[in-house]
Amino acid sequence: MTTTPETATRTEPGRTPRGTERADAARDHLWMHFTRHSTYEDGGQVPIMVRGEGCRVWDAAGREYLDGLAGLFVVQAGHGRRELADVAARQAADLAFFPIWSYAHPAAIDLAERLATHAPGELNRVFFTTGGGEAVESAWKLAKQYFKLIGKPTKHKVISRSVAYHGTPQGALAVTGVPDLRAPYEPLVPGAFKVPNTNAYRAPDHVAGDQKAFGRWAADRVEEAILAEGADTVAAVFVEPVQNSGGCFPPPPGYFERLREICDAHDVLLVSDEVICAFGRIGSMFACEDFGYVPDIITCAKGMTSGYSPIGAMIASERLFEPFRSGATSFLHGYTFGGHPVSAAVAMANLDIFEREGLNDHVRRQSPVFRATLEKLLDLPIVGDVRGEGFFFGIELVKDKVTKETFDDAESERLLRGFLSKALFEAGLYCRADDRGDPVVQLAPPLVAGPAEFDEMERILREVLTEAWARL
């Protein structure tokens, strides 16, 4: 923009300080993430959200919505928590910023200790980032440097699962298994290989219907990939406890036990990417606990502050820190805003809320109720599968329930982009209709949600999915 900057002293509702309609300014200046902007160029209105309270959010026109996705798997403690805003203000007044590059501040120290206490095993070293993708990036870089330092310099490759999303930095994007997200940015960081995920609904015939056999089969694919690449070249395996992209794939029984065994046998680091699953989403601070495994690294972000300020972390085992303990060696990696004082202070206060209000217990108690409510939708012809854990569920949509036939690209485009997301939002439910794998609707409300919110989600989904089926 080349006009003279002016700062208006008064802002009219719905207008920017320069007097532009907000929706117009959004269309003309705000480059939205993962957004098809033609929708707005062609006359569509950018939804502008202005306020939140508990599980509810309101748009600029005053319309209320049920937040069925906790923002973006983030707002665990719910919207409108004044105490988190107050903590942020106090920390900004005391010390708004100082880096953790050879210096420290109390909030980062206290939070590092607290996260280490919650993390299982020897995962005691907390490296802060500003978000999840940076945590994944940090984990791969650490894995490479660690193996160089212990005399295994050829171990640099990573293995992850198909359709999994691990972030957008070029390393994390190489770990990501969604071809459409990668293609425009190739060549990416070399050395990232994919194995099958744990989509039990679409398990191969020879193990379908036998969860244990499926778990064993899926874990063994990781070993197969390690051996194909050569164990002396593989540094790490990245997996989510419950894979988000593709629509909530929980691990089959025995999967992580076998994966841990495989990683140990080949000296490959097991990275638990808990950017979504940590902080109560499944019912524990770290979801590896829910599934009984101890990784070498946990990556986390989103729910740590319930979104009241951004932060992420890579939590590494003592063993990985050992080569950095002495001599001239450092992890030559960092972010200006990593471990930001305001975010760290807010995270501490957010974790206080978790403890005081028993949010993890609430999730564990209410998860079966949530599941049972969503499973009522299985009577609809378009609902093929309801799956997930904790407060994290996916509903897979199909064209034929018997054959599990999915929608072709054009139908998917018409159904998900053209109708579902908008119709659900207009009916008062903010959630996600996703087709990075087969088409799914995903639900992950704030962790303070209960039966009334579950019923409301079911009611709106039933209405909108019935209409979607009629339109097909």
Ligand SMILES: Cc1ncc(COP(=O)(O)O)c(C=O)c1O
């Ligand atoms: C499993 C997983 N890893 C990494 C990321 C990237 O996190 P961020 O968007 O904070 O960079 C995400 C984001 O959704 C995620 O779900």
